[in-house]
Amino acid sequence: QVQLVESGGGLVQAGGSLRLSCTASRTIFSFNAMGWHRQTPGKQRELVAAILRGGSTNYADSVKGRFTISKDNTKNTVYLLMNSLKPEDTGVYYCFASDPPKSPSWGQGTQVTVSS
Numbered sequence: 001q002v003q004l005v006e007s008g009g010g011l012v013q014a015g016g017s018l019r020l021s022c023t024a025s026r027t028i029f030s031f032n033a034m035g036w037h038r039q040t041p042g043k044q045r046e047l048v049a050a051i052l053r054g055g056s057t058n059y060a061d062s063v064k065g066r067f068t069i070s071k072d073n074t075k076n077t078v079y080l081l082m083n084s085l086k087p088e089d090t091g092v093y094y095c096f097a098s099d100p101p102k103s104p105s106w107g108q109g110t111q112v113t114v115s116s
Helices: none
Strands: 002-007 010-013 016-026 034-038 045-051 055-058 065-074 077-082 089-097 111-116
Touching: 002 065, 002 077, 002 089, 016 034, 016 055, 045 065, 045 077, 055 065, 055 077
Parallel strands: 010 111
Antiparallel strands: 002 016, 016 077, 034 045, 034 089, 045 055, 065 077, 089 111
């Protein structure tokens, strides 16, 4: 299974920006999809953004227009640029890689805290 290492989380004021990175231990070109989920207190883990093999993207309604997911196949890395951050964006962000029929791989998570 592929190892995923996330970075870029931290503390930011509302309205600020952060960029998360997720680097895989091998080429990501063949993955069906990669993206980010987040876990917030008292809520189920939710999909934030995903990018498919061909480059199509999907976003949760709550982040559309503010977050942008992208990938660099040459660096085996997926990025999540988060602009106009809100306190409700606070949570642990987990990178995932989907490579059916294998089970999805997950990163260890990176904390994002947005202060009001």
